[in-house]
Amino acid sequence: MSISRRRFLGWLSAAGAGTTLGRSAHAAGGTHFTGYPDSLGVLFDATRCIGCRKCEEACNKVNELPAPQKPFSDLAVLEGRRRTDAKTYTVVNRYENVPGAKGPLYRKIQCNHCLEPACASACFVRAFAKNSNGAVTYDESVCVGCRYCMIACPFEIPTYEYDKAFTPRIMKCTFCHPRLLKGQLPGCVEICPAEALTFGKRRNLLKIARERIELFPGRYLDHIYGETEMGGTAWLTISGVPFRELGMREDLGTTPAPELTKGALSVVPVVASMWPVLLTGVYAISQRREKIAREEQAAAVAEAVAKAQAEAKAKHTEAMAKAEKDKKAAIDREVKKALDEAAKAKAQESAAAAAADKKPS
Amino acid sequence: MENVIYTLHDFMLRTESLTYILIVAALCGFIFFWRFLSERDDGRDHLGADRPGGHHR
């Protein structure tokens, strides 16, 4: 995929192109990927490397990197342990007194051009591309400089131009991608005088490596480093001593880098869609509870008021009844009093009449 | 060659890009759907609408 085409892949084209998947066995079900079938690669044979540093020199030249402080012919630098840095895409280290080895051993370090590059998986601007020829290339025109690719790379390959204030770049081996496109060999492979580096299609290199291991079982360990490490790499290594003796990590596992983050990434849409549903639900429930509490309170208040009113009314009626009764009693009393008085008066009258009847006679 | 996905990284690039678009669409959709869902309520539950008397301490 060329850089311009990759750039062209915006949001929609990147997403929409996904609809074409599943057309071949490679993508069947979208679960198993085996990488580009025609991927190129390099086989590094640690039993052949003589530590001449010619590859370092060639790499420096073809990539137009700044000249080193000490010349490439100076083999004294092999005393120390070096790594790739912003001015060096590849280094060769010497390992002495390795058990089982007759003399010192050497190993070349450079980008392994992983089949599933951790650096590309980690970059949040897609500055890295895995090309169909196997090369993992970097596009400095978009790089923000977050250096997450450096965190991610299990082989500790990408380096950063910490010295530059305005245009710092990630620096790493390009597999001589521009040269490959022109049909040329990578600089380091071309110059190697010991044929420690074999260039070819990765699947052929695996065969070559296996043949060598079979032909010389005493010379090699039965393992091709990079066949499965981190999901496989385009650059492969075979050796006669355990790989850890050459400073290579044996605990990387076979899980390709994108697989490591897949789980976490797949939780993102779940949270983004289910959280609003759950939270709005919780909100609605708490609102409802509040509303019910409000209503219950209102109802309780109303009831209390009604009860008070009813009580007041009852008291009122009672009072009224009592008043009525009192009134009636008063009337009765009055009537009785009047009747009594009337009777008394009548009696007096009749008594007076009787007396009057007696007197005139 | 153009249409086949050879690497898990490429595959995820495509699925994840689509996922992000779907997430944005879903979040916008939720707002409208919730409003539709609670429009006829007594005015306390829908987002962004007036909540007379509601939402106080």
Added chain:
Amino acid sequence: MPDRKIVIQKPALTPFNVVAGIIVAVGLIITVIRFTQGLRATTNLSDYNPWGIWIGFDLLVGVALAAGGYVTSAACYIFGLKRFHSAVRPAILTGFLGYALVVLALHYDVGRPWRLPYPFIVQQGTTSLLFEVAACVALYLTVLFIEFTPAALEWLGLKRARSIVAKLTLVLTIFGVVLSTLHQSSLGALFLIAPSKLHPLWYSPYLALYFFVSSIIAGLSMVIFEGSLAHKHFHDKMDAEHLREADGVALGFAKAASWVLAGYFIIKVIGIAQTNAWNYLGSGYGLWFLVEMLGFVLLPCYFYAIGAREKNLKIIRRTAAWTVLGIVVNRFNVGMIAFNYHLPSSERYFPHWMEIGISVFVVTIGILAYKFIVTHMPILYAHPDYDAH
């Protein structure tokens, strides 16, 4: 109620002002060096150690400690715990300042800060967890800004704008919780891609969950911690509601924090069981891991519980400070101490004094901004002209 008129004060030469002034001056000088000479001149970063304290402290710790905003507003507005209402505004303010400073600090750390919007506008690296973190942090900073505006709008007296924002409270709160869940957890998930570099006691498929759960603890503890500081220094700015509710907030949050810490402890232990990392417990790193787990998880869990049971605010406040320190320890462990554990000590990272200088500078700016805002805007008191929202 404080007067809203701008009072011109002479900058007093209090010890605080002198120290802050020196820090800011030094910070500005380092800033100039950083942006003219580059990262090499100001940091101890290397090809082995691409991330230092500007990520380990400013990003990881900064984001975790700014979690109070989403925790408090969720408790109040979503879970309907209205008795925490007075704690929302201060928490939103610290959240907003926290995230603003995180973004500011990132400008120092990344190589080409002017390209920070590139992941959104130029090319989207959607397979990267950093993409997710960047998107969520950018969006959440916006959400916090909008959530914070009512205070500023009240201060400025813009009633109409303020009432529009107030109506968005619920949407913003839910959105804030979603975004926070995502990026708090993704900050942990950033390290999932490097199983060979992070020590097995800290590397776990649960890293994302750990970061999310501990961010809740960080948020709760920060609200208590910050509340106690605010009480000491801005007591006169607090209204009756704030003062009445403050103790209840501390008690409620302490209980919650204790409970979440208990859950966090359990999932950490289960994580060890899942990755079968028991045998590492005997090593030096194992000892340090136990210090983190027992000293900074179990211990605060216990003391929060005691504080909440006995309604002892003194214990709660001290525990809050201790827990905040525990969060710092945890993020340092994942980001720096247990990261690159396989390298020889000569290749390990130790911050340059200028890196520390910038981190201190950034925190100082945060404190100064907080001070300015709480003394001028209605944060610790409700504005008399406005209803609560």
